[in-house]
Amino acid sequence: MSVAGDAMMVERAYDTQDGLYDVAWSEINENQLVVSSGDGSIKLWDTTLADFPIQNWQEHQREVFSVDWNLVAKDVFASSSWDHTIKIWNPQASRSLTTFTEHTHCVYSTAWSPYSATRLASASGDQTVKIWDTHSPRSVQTLRAHHNEILSVDWNKYQEHMLATGSVDKMIKVWDLRRADREVICLPGHEYAVRRVRWSPHRPNVLGSASYDMSVRFWDTAASPGQNLIHVHDAHTEFALGLDFNLYLEGQVATCAWDEKVNVFIPPALMRR
Template sequence: MSGSVAGGMSAVRMLRVPGRHGYAVEFSPYLPGRLACATAQHYGIVGCGTLLILDQNESGLQIFRSFDWNDGLFDVTWSENNEHILVTCSGDGLLQLWDTARATGPLHVYKEHTQEVYSVDWSQTRGEQLVVSGSWDQTVKVWDPTVGNSLCTFRGHESVIYSTIWSPHIPGCFASASGDQTLRIWDVKTTGVRIVIPAHQTEILSCDWCKYDEVQYVAPPLDAALLNVKVLLGLHLTFLFFLFQFSPFHASVMASCSYDFTVRFWNFSKPDPLLETVEHHTEFTCGLDLSLQSPTQVADCSWDETIKIYDPASLAIPG
């Protein structure tokens, strides 16, 4: 099914958070009904930020914990070995380690970046517990959350870094996307870049790894180029889109959210890859996550001060 969809979904669970503009959401890898959302005041330009820990039930979304920080929070990642632990990053160049079992926090603050930190990700491969962060200071840092300092710093990008994400297949391997129009693949065993891909003629705001193919990635600005030369055309033509994510359940299905206020679902194995367009926000849609527990459940957040969980019709029968 293709085209705009106003209905056709199951009931949407929504929470409005006045004065907080959503930047990132992530489902808990442990608790099916739990969600974390990183938010900022005044669209992240000035003011503080709030980390929201949400639980969903029949009546909607409820706040379980709320942690304030003195600058906007731009990304959040759950620990892969402790259901209570998260890491966020913020506009003051810091990373924060939080414990949802405690009402106050953070447990630790990591300060090495010199400008905004826009991306954090917790490694998913066995045998390592590492966090990677990408900053507007043009560096990527890898952290062991039990250690106060970063383990290593990676340099090479020539502009701000918007996205950093671990490979789900290869230990110690991660990708980064930058305003310098390149996607880069790194390895913690070396301090230099392994692969530089001049992917586009404009800034790259997001990248992700396919969960089913270790050599396939996506790094889209106005289009999406894949390592196996598959190309999606016509993605969010009105505005740059903010984030792209592969499905954890279907090898050829992806979702994207955009500055055109929409969330879109794609199947790049089809001649017409656009499956569905969801239009339920009234501002930039910056955060998006596909549930690891349910093959149809999606969460997103927007600058319109809302967080939503829903089941788009296209994910029920993605083939």
């Protein structure tokens, strides 16, 4: 979309046969994006071409819940599905490069490490987070992270071994993979499942979360215990499902929800001083 004043105009729109669960921009082509679908397909679109995908992969057996493009290698992306699998893809290849099959429940989220070309994390309904290296057929580490389904995982952008998880148990947890026997910090406060966690690209201690309680919350993980919650955004009127930080404007966040709205704002606690 293009922004003109306060208005947004649609530049391109594509019709699909089923609901869409996730989207990720290519890291090697500014005009391409990959989209995951409820029919198990993954499609690669080019905004400069006709109204048909330039790639259409149909390997997953269930809904594809997430896609994430590798920020380091840039020529691969990962997908995760309700069929319990994670797949690694190259946009030029007609089939997946690798399939990981250790999870025993839906895989809701995958996230590539911002420090490694081959390392990624996955969050699953089997209550675990697994760390993978694409050079190995088996996971290299497993965290028994929550006592309920884990819906989201994200790597800290400044601390190589740190990640955050969000769960149906309403909790957000921060982990150090070097000492993964217990969480570094637990952040209670949401009233329903935590659907998305996302670290700030500008501050190593700022974390955002979106929840089925309709709120988006922001946390300072370096604050004193009990003082971690720094802002609650409660403008959505349905489940809040997504959020992301603007890489180019410090503090700005976009959120989306089932109320069919995208909110773009800067939380007061994140305004530059």
